[in-house]
Amino acid sequence: MAVPNRGIMSNAEWRSPKGRFIGFMYLLVLAIAAIFVLFPFLFSFTAGFKTSLEVYRPGFHLLPEKWNWQNYVDAWQRFKMVRMFINTAIAAGGGVLAQIIVSTMAAYSLARLRPIGKNVIRAVILITMAVPGIAYLVPRYMIMTNLPFLNISFVNSFWGLWIPYACSSFMILVLTNAFEQIPKPFFELAQVDGASDVRMFFMVALPLTSSLILVLGLLAFIGLWGDFLWPYLILRNSELQTVSVRLYTLTRTFPINLYLAGSFIAMLPPTIAAFFLCSRIKGGLTI
Amino acid sequence: MSVKTADTIENMNEPRLRINWKTQRTAYLFLLPALVLFALICWYPIFKTILFSFQEVSLQGVRGWVGFENYKRMLGNPVFYTVWRNTLNYVLLSIAMGSMVPIVLALMINEMRRLSSFFQTLVYLPVLIPVVVALIVWRQIYAPEGGILNGLLGIFGIEPQLWLQNPALAKPAIVVIMTWLGAGGTVLIYLSGLREIPPELYEAAELDGFSVLKRIWLITLPHLSARIKIMLVLQIIFVSQVFTEPFILTAGGPANSTRSPVLEIYDTAFNQNNFGIASAWSVSMLVILAAFSILYVFMQKKHQEV
Structure with missing residues (x-):
């Protein structure tokens, strides 16, 4: 029997008057949700064109009296937004890279190389996932400001972000499962050709899971791009700060119209990325 | 767990080999970065937190053991009870206001024949926006001076409200933002669940004359229930x-009505420079959250799909 192409309602029902009514209600609810989702974007976009006085004026005026494009130019230049985006890309990109390197290596070892005490290591990593990172923030901060034995401080250094970002129990556990599911013959064939464990890591394990690694990396990147508390503690120098940290600091000293314009600019790259990457993210959450 | 069974099968088929030290060396070299980093970033700090909670500690260093003094002072502070009551309120409000939203949205998005992927992307959009940037904008939407929400409600003749300055309104106002920020991610997870439901089930239900609502109640929701629980x-x-929400929007006010445990940890540690009491707070939070986290891990293992 051919699998019928349908949802909860069949296509025939969907076209009936009752179905049309239900469909219309769905559309109505989704349209309201869409307005709710988009409203902050729209608000910051138009408020970014207003004068400060106009933003503070009571009443409902979404559109500015005069479109002051200069606000956006000012925000872009005075906030050094290019610097901000580059910093965030370095912090998140380096973090994701470190996370992928550390996690793939650990997962490969746990899944294929059978280290002694493997189950214990695995259990401890799993337990770490159950402990909220926020609960040990304070000692972690002290360690990063004064590394034991070496007395190095990672304040104002991207290493202070990359090192904690590299630890992801989630990624290790997902990748361990993925490596275990690679059919044995792939490795056996490589072994016959005389490939070492290290070589098989690069030639078999990584290529066969590359799409999963890409999705995991993408999800991690999204998370790290918006991270706030940890970069706020580590990056005190304004030249190094990420989008979140810098914009938060700027709201204290700059006029409202400028930082709303800046906020809108800061929302643009993720928005553009969303429409490009939607299908990938969709696939990624069903791992 | 599938891993365990794979292991036992391996052990049955292959006779126990002598430990190959060369492989062991490679295995541990591959594990080394993870072990060192986890020790430095997670395990050692967790151990330290427990230690600190019995010591007098500031950013300058440890000043000595104080026994249960930190815990006594934490429990003696009325803020402790306010904060946990707030947390309970946040959780209940977010379940009341936010937990149904993704289910309804996912159902509708999945039913749409056209525009489905458009709405899906749109709903997911807030997840991609840095939380702080979104909060800066929301703060002005709620603001008493020129807040556009009051302006909008004014059209319908509703009096302007002090959304974030009124203890009765501040928490619900924050939960609305949390829903805005978080619903999209959950929608995607439910959508992947909805796509797994075999269409034949709906076909059969329709032939048996079940209404759309009954189909949702008898087929769709039971299929989603594992995901909903998780x-x-x-x-x-x-x-x-x-x-982040109370930190940026209200700084815990008005009258501590939006203060959360993490905000209290942050203030105690970095503003009052008292890492000992902050650690006592952390331990109390760790115990409560770990219980829920373990529940999560168990539920996820039971239903592997999410």
Whole structure:
């Protein structure tokens, strides 16, 4: 029997008057949700064109009296937004890279190389996932400001972000499962050709899971791009700060119209990325 | 767990080999970065937190053991009870206001024949926006001076409200933002669940004359129930850790009505420079959240799909 192409309602029902009514209600609810989702974007976009006085004026005026494009130019230049985006890309990109390197290596070892005490290591990593990172923030901060034995401080250094970002129990556990599911013959064939464990890591394990690694990396990147508390503690120098940290600091000293314009600019790259990457993210959450 | 069974099968088929030290060396070299980093970033700090909670500690260093003094002072502070009551309120409000939203949205998005992927992307959009940037904008939407929400409600003749300055309104106002920020991710998870439901089930139900609502109630929701339970536990874990929203919008006010445990840890540690009491707070939070986290891990293992 051919699998019928349908949802909860069949296509025939969907076209009936009752179905049309239900469909219309769905559309109505989704349209309201869409307005709710988009409203902050729209608000910051138009408020970014207003004068400060106009933003503070009571009443409902979404559109500015005069479109002051200069606000956006000012925000872009005075906030050094290019610097901000580059910093965030370095912090998140380096973090994701470190996370992928550390996690793939650990997962490969746990899944294929059978280290002694493997189950214990695995259990401890799993337990770490159950402990909220926020609960040990304070000692972690002290360690990063004064590394034991070496007395190095990672304040104002991207290493202070990359090192904690590299630890992801989630990624290790997902990748361990993925490596275990690679059919044995792939490795056996490589072994016959005389490939070492290290070589098989690069030639078999990584290529066969590359799409999963890409999705995991993408999800991690999204998370790290918006991270706030940890970069706020580590990056005190304004030249190094990420989008979140810098914009938060700027709201204290700059006029409202400028930082709303800046906020809108800061929302643009993720928005553009969303429409490009939607299908990938969709696939990624069903791992 | 599938891993365990794979292991036992391996052990049955292959006779126990002598330990190959060369492979062991490679294995541990591959594990080394992870072990060193986890020790430095997670395990050692967790151990330290427990230690600190019995010591007098500031950023300058440890000043000595104080026994249960930190815990006594934490429990003697009325803020402790306010903060945990707030957390309970946050969790209940977010479940009441936010937990149904993703289910309804996912159902509708999945039913749409056209525009389905458009709405899906749109709903997911807030997840991609840095939380702080979104909060800066929301703060002005709620603001008493020129807040556009009051302006909008004014059209319908509703009096302007002090959304974030009124203890009765501040928490619901924050939970609305949390829903805005978080619903999209949950929608995607439910959508992947909805796509797994075999269409034949709906076909059969339709032939038996079940209405659309009955089909949702008898087929769709039972299929989603495992995911819904897991997302509910996750929601509790996430909402209990709320920090950025009260930090940026209200600084814990008015009258501590939006103060959360993490915000209290942050203030105690970095503003009052008392890491000992902050650690006592952390331990109390760790115990409560770990219970939920373990529940989550167990539920996830039971239903492997999420």
